[in-house]
Each structure stands twice: as structure tokens, then as C-alpha cells.
Amino acid sequence: MSDAPLDLAVVGLGAAGASLAHRLAGTGARFAVWEAPASSAARTQERTWCTWGPGAGPDAGPGPFGPLVAARWSRLRVIAPGGAVLHLDLGGWRYRMLRSTDVERAVRARLAAAGVPLVEAVVDELVPAPGGVRVGAGGPLARAVLDTRPVPLPRAPGTTTLLQHFLGHRVRAARPVFDPGAVTLMDFRVPQPAGGVAFGYVLPTSEREALVEYTEFSADLLTGAQYRERLDAWTERAGFGALEVLGTERGVIPMTDAPFPASDVPGVVRFGAAAGAVRPSTGYAFSVLQRQADALAARVAAGAPPVPPRPHGRRHLLMDAVLLAGIASGWLDGAAVLWRLFERNPVQRVLGFLDGATGPADDVRLMASSPRVPMLAAVAELGRRRARGALER
Numbered sequence: 001m002s003d004a005p006l007d008l009a010v011v012g013l014g015a016a017g018a019s020l021a022h023r024l025a026g027t028g029a030r031f032a033v034w035e036a037p038a039s040s041a042a043r044t045q046e047r048t049w050c051t052w053g054p055g056a057g058p059d060a061g062p063g064p065f066g067p068l069v070a071a072r073w074s075r076l077r078v079i080a081p082g083g084a085v086l087h088l089d090l091g092g093w094r095y096r097m098l099r100s101t102d103v104e105r106a107v108r109a110r111l112a113a114a115g116v117p118l119v120e121a122v123v124d125e126l127v128p129a130p131g132g133v134r135v136g137a138g139g140p141l142a143r144a145v146l147d148t149r150p151v152p153l154p155r156a157p158g159t160t161t162l163l164q165h166f167l168g169h170r171v172r173a174a175r176p177v178f179d180p181g182a183v184t185l186m187d188f189r190v191p192q193p194a195g196g197v198a199f200g201y202v203l204p205t206s207e208r209e210a211l212v213e214y215t216e217f218s219a220d221l222l223t224g225a226q227y228r229e230r231l232d233a234w235t236e237r238a239g240f241g242a243l244e245v246l247g248t249e250r251g252v253i254p255m256t257d258a259p260f261p262a263s264d265v266p267g268v269v270r271f272g273a274a275a276g277a278v279r280p281s282t283g284y285a286f287s288v289l290q291r292q293a294d295a296l297a298a299r300v301a302a303g304a305p306p307v308p309p310r311p312h313g314r315r316h317l318l319m320d321a322v323l324l325a326g327i328a329s330g331w332l333d334g335a336a337v338l339w340r341l342f343e344r345n346p347v348q349r350v351l352g353f354l355d356g357a358t359g360p361a362d363d364v365r366l367m368a369s370s371p372r373v374p375m376l377a378a379v380a381e382l383g384r385r386r387a388r389g390a391l392e393r
């Protein structure tokens, strides 16, 4: 790296950093990327990212990553606690799965081809300096830094935080039990936690192979043994029979309406999950990161400060806050609300909402399809929480 200051330093090559780096590489932007070495505790584990949207081919995305999509499906399934099944045809849309390892490999190759430095190091400090920010004490100077390193879970009076936590197994079944054409998005035939929601999730890649996950939205994590028991009990109930475990994916994703604080270092802008990109009511972030990365790349090209647009609109954040307060307090039966959303609305409207892409008219229709009295109780609960929070501040 030369001594001249960089225009931009990108810290982290996860979903946010990789999405931006892919777009900037080859544009002439003077930037470099820092990523924690694979051997370090700071390094994010491999994961599977799913998104959805219009278009069936590799040019349909997500963002520039369409050619990396490892599997795509045209049908979804949602299963009620009592076993009723909704079969949802996505029409011209697809539900898509990417592997973080494929994205990282492709972006590394693209950076190397464009001559963009990729520094394998744990960044502990971002130090304000004349003309910008030093990446690490005494490290290279950048005019601005986009920091995607994880931050502690924000808490604020009057807000609600649940965790989306799960155990997934990549499995091979003894007999053909999966429908490779359909994702089971939510199978609610599992015991529901108090103040939370639980469901099974199936991403089938063939009649015998799938990623099967037990997922909970709740306040507290389980022990390793509890996750395994619940996953096994549900796969048995689902009738998958004997399953050979080929791999494991665990995750904890914060679902919160608490604001994510900005960096207090001048010139450092947080981006990604650390800046609230994860949708509070769903745990999804990959699509919104594509929208933000497009906007950021355009700003960098225009020589504007690299500040991403807000990840979520105010109306959607308010709706999420109602859902979180309602579910956490027990006024809303999360499984019933989610089931009814899919039962009473076109699937593209629900998926559009989960992605933050719906307009006011669709949002009103979605709210109107929820159970009315519990939803009003959830709105009142949010009001109480916010009023209490205002007093505590």
C-alpha cells in the first residue's frame, strides 16, 4: 500500500463489506479492505444467506451475486401448529440461497484482479488523525472508514429486544423425504416459547439433502443440548426419518427496536448489522445491504461522503416495534400472526413487507389481516413501553 491516504477503508468482509467491496473494485476508487484472519476469534463463521425477489435467472440478483446463488426455489410452504399447510407459489419471484464462503471467494478474486489491497488483520482501533482515520495505531491513513465490525447489542429504555437464535443441520436423509422445489419457511409444529415464536425451517437441495433448522425468537438462548433436542423432536414430527448430519450452522441475530449508536470516531461510519441493517421483526438483512451498497457505491463515485441510506423506513420500524412488543409481552401469539399474514395476503406482499419494500397501502392491508384485538393490545403495550422508557431517560 502506498503512503498516500486512501479514500476509503472498509473494515470487515462479511455481507456488508463484501457487497460494497464488490461494487467498488475496478471503479478506480482508492480503497482497501481489512478482514480478521480465519484463525482469529473475531472472524465471523461461515453462514447461509437467503433472500428473495423478482426474476428467475442469475442476472436477477441479489445485487451482483446472482451467479453465486447456490439454490433457488419457486415455492414456499408454511405449516400451522395444527398441521394445515399453505402452498405458496412465488410466481415470477424466487427464494434464493447463497453461501458466505462463495461470496467471500468471489469478492477476494475481484479485489485481487483490481489490485485492491486486502489486509488480513484484526482491527482493534480506528484512530482519528489529521486528514482522516488511521486503521490501527500507526496504520494506514484513510479519509473515511466504513466499519462493519460487530457491536454490543444496543439496549435503551422503552425498547424491546428479542434474539433470533437457531441450530441448523445440513442433513442427508435415509430416503427421499424432501421436496426440492419448495422451501418450508416456517413449520410451527413445535412447542411455542412464552413471549416468543419457534418454528422449523427446511432448505432442500435434493430429495435427500437439506438444511433443517430449529429457530426461536425469544429473550433467552438455549443450551446446546436443548437446541439439539428441539431440532430432533421437530424433524421426527415432520416425518424426515433418520438423518445423517453433514454440517452445523448456529446463529444468534438480534431483533431490536433500540437504535444502533453511530461511531464516536470522526470519519468512521458504521455499516451492516452493526448499524441496524438487520430487520427487527425478521432477522433478514442481505437484501437491504444490497440496496445500501448500491447507494454507497454511487456516493463514492460522486465523491460524496460514504454514508449509507437508512436501512429501514420509519413506518416499517414502527410496525416492527409493535410486533416485538406484542410478541415479547405475550399479547400477540407470534405463530398465529405470522400464519395469518401468509394465509390472508398474496405471498409477494408478505415477502415484500419482510424485506421493507412495501408501500403504505400494502402495509395497511397486512395490518388489517392480523388478529384485531391482540394487535390493538400490542399497540397499547408499545405505547406503555415507550412512556415508561421516556420516564427512565
Ligand SMILES: Cc1cc2nc3c(=O)[nH]c(=O)nc-3n(C[C@H](O)[C@H](O)[C@H](O)COP(=O)(O)OP(=O)(O)OC[C@H]3O[C@@H](n4cnc5c(N)ncnc54)[C@H](O)[C@@H]3O)c2cc1C
Binding pocket: 011, 012, 013, 014, 015, 016, 017, 034, 035, 036, 042, 043, 044, 047, 048, 049, 050, 051, 121, 122, 123, 124, 148, 149, 150, 249, 250, 251, 252, 253, 271, 272, 273, 274, 278, 283, 284, 285, 286, 287
Ligand atoms: C448464522 C446467520 C445466518 C443469517 N442468515 C441470514 C439470511 O438467510 N438472510 C438474511 O437476509 N440475513 C441473514 N442473517 C443476518 C445478516 O444478513 C448477517 O448477520 C450478515 O452477515 C450481516 O452482515 P455484516 O457484514 O454486517 O456482518 P458480518 O457478516 O458478521 O461481517 C462482519 C465482518 O467483519 C469481520 N470482523 C469482525 N471483527 C473484526 C475485526 N476486529 N477486524 C477485522 N475484521 C473483523 C468478520 O470476520 C466479518 O467478516 C444471518 C445472520 C446469521 C448470524
